[in-house]
Amino acid sequence: MEGEIVARYEGVSPSVIRRLPRYYRFLEDLQKKDVHRISSRELSQLMNLTASQIRQDLNCFGGFGQQGYGYNVDALLGEIGNILGLHKGYKVILIGAGNLGLAIAKHMSFETKGFNLIGIFDKQKELIGMPVRHLVISDVNRLENFCKTFSPQVAILCIPREEAPELADRLVNYGIKGFWNFSHYDLAMDYQDIAVENVHLGDSLMTLCYEISEILE
Amino acid sequence: MEGEIVARYEGVSPSVIRRLPRYYRFLEDLQKKDVHRISSRELSQLMNLTASQIRQDLNCFGGFGQQGYGYNVDALLGEIGNILGLHKGYKVILIGAGNLGLAIAKHMSFETKGFNLIGIFDKQKELIGMPVRHLVISDVNRLENFCKTFSPQVAILCIPREEAPELADRLVNYGIKGFWNFSHYDLAMDYQDIAVENVHLGDSLMTLCYEISEILE
DNA sequence: TAGATTGTTAATCGATTAACAATC
DNA sequence: TAGATTGTTAATCGATTAACAATC
Structure with a gap:
């Protein structure tokens, strides 16, 4: 306005x-x-x-x-x-409906954190069509069309490391402005004006290992 | 030695x-x-x-x-x-086999990060007995006995916020020396010589919300 | 030996804490 | 008004960067 x-x-x-x-x-x-x-x-x-x-x-x-x-x-x-912008309701899609992806889709309170989950994608045929919350898992090759139609701003990446850089690239082209990245790849900051939150659960666990060994030895 | x-x-x-x-x-x-x-x-x-x-x-x-x-x-x-101590193979138990707990149990490579997952616990009767990887979900009321027998050093908390402080207390009494805490409770540092890694996925998501709104406005 | 790159000290920068005047 | 607690400036502390002598 x-x-x-x-x-x-x-x-x-x-x-x-x-x-x-x-x-x-x-x-x-x-x-x-x-x-x-x-x-x-x-x-x-x-x-x-x-x-x-x-x-x-x-x-x-x-x-x-x-x-x-x-x-x-x-x-x-x-x-x-x-x-923080928690009232914004940014549109977010989740890609990769494996264990972690599904857990996040089901478990996370997006609404109270500024987001609105509008799509879940996977490439595995057996998962496509499966209902999750109010959504149904879609084929990942519908991604481009979906983005053109619904213009999500953010993507959650729950995909294998190897697929992350290429998919992120594509998503930027589809208009995605931010990533919540759970793939084990360090999504680079090559992109200007793209927000990235890399979540490395493995790093957190290794840090705990260090702390424990500090206590126990 | x-x-x-x-x-x-x-x-x-x-x-x-x-x-x-x-x-x-x-x-x-x-x-x-x-x-x-x-x-x-x-x-x-x-x-x-x-x-x-x-x-x-x-x-x-x-x-x-x-x-x-x-x-x-x-x-x-x-x-x-x-x-980091990645060769230590610290014994770890996971408590709370909900969406997130199961995802972590199945998805995380504990072996390469210094740990060895030796037990999964839940209080929900329907889950008890369910096989996960090489383990079977146990009743959470067997926790004390289990800890006395197998002496795990670390506990992963995938439980609701409300249950975290009390359970953490009990676990410290059972000899637990470190927590990987996914409950939305900020596990306090009241304990000396207990290592805590609080993982607040919600905080990460809210931070992303801020970053996105910085880019989009 | 000359070139490269570390280990390490010194300089800078940023973040946290302390202090206190402003003000409710 | 007196007491409390903020907003804000100044002091301290810690972390990062720069520089360079040591050495492979």
């Missing part, structure tokens, strides 16, 4: 952004517990952070608190939700 | 540790491609890092390179594997 003011925060560092979802979760929790007011100090104790960091983080986006009072939980929750 | 020298690297910062699995993956890849020698500069280009950082990182653990030559891929891969 013309003239609509969309606050964007270009200068904010990734470390701050990555903490926002965690703030959001803790605030949701407080809200559920009927806590309506919280100071940075109280929140810092809950979250294992410094109060200073919390105030610093929030002030990247504006003065959401009130001196002498603290923060209003409901208002702050709303603000962070807006900053 | 008495007198065995176990190199531990207490002083190394978490940011360096978290990069090790990624180095490991890229080196594996080079090995598969029959590359046996690589300089920090070449590797930095592959990985989107600075050569300086790579040298700095590796030198936290020792001088694995050779001036004028670079690094031997196979040797370096082995060293990083050792540092």
Whole structure:
């Protein structure tokens, strides 16, 4: 809409952004517990952070608190939700309906995280037609047509490593602007203006291995 | 064994540790491609890092390179594997055989990441007895007995948020030393000498939402 | 030996913490 | 008003990058 003011925060560092979802979760929790007011100090104790960091983080986006009072939980929750864009309902498709893909399709609450799952694709004939939630698995070769018709913005990749680079390329051509990448390939940042979240569960497990061995030896 | 020298690297910062699995993956890849020698500069280009950082990182653990030559891929891969402890085969159990739990049980290559999956537990009667890989899902109330008998060191939590804190407590009492936590609860660091890897897939998705909205507005 | 590339120290940059004046 | 707690600036700390002498 013309003239609509969309606050964007270009200068904010990734470390701050990555903490926002965690703030959001803790605030949701407080809200559920009927806590309506919280100071940075109280929140810092809950979250294992410094109060200073919390105030610093929030002030990247504006003065959401009130001196002498603290923060209003409901208002702050709303603000962070807006900053993250959780009301946007971006259209997302999932490619690869194997174990992990299906688990994510069934398990993840897309609606509360800014997304709307509108398609699931696989190349395996036996899976095509299988119902998952409100959807039915489609043939991956319908991808181009589907994207032209429905213009999803985001793709979740639950495909083997080898297939990732080529498929990502194709999807960018079909208009995809972001990837949630579970394939074991490090989706490169060659693309300008394409968002990528690489999720490497294996890396997390290896890190745990290091930590365990640090404790046990 | 008495007198065995176990190199531990207490002083190394978490940011360096978290990069090790990624180095490991890229080196594996080079090995598969029959590359046996690589300089920090070449590797930095592959990985989107600075050569300086790579040298700095590796030198936290020792001088694995050779001036004028670079690094031997196979040797370096082995060293990083050792540092991470990928040969340890720590015994791990998985609790919660829902969509996500099953996907992880079936999909994850534990063996190559330092672990050995020795048990899967759920409380739902219909799931108990179901075969998964080389295992069969057990009743969660057998957990204590199982832990006393087999002494697993690590537990994977694929359980609802509400059940996480209490179950984690119990597991610590049963001797568990580390958690790979997929429940939406932030497993606290109250415990000394317990390793925790919290995996918040929802946080990752919300971060992607922010990034997308930054691109699209 | 000359060229290449490491290991390592020093410089820079960014992120976190501390402090306190502003203000509810 | 007095007490509390923010917003914000300054100080500290840690992580990354640059530079170069050591050495293969």
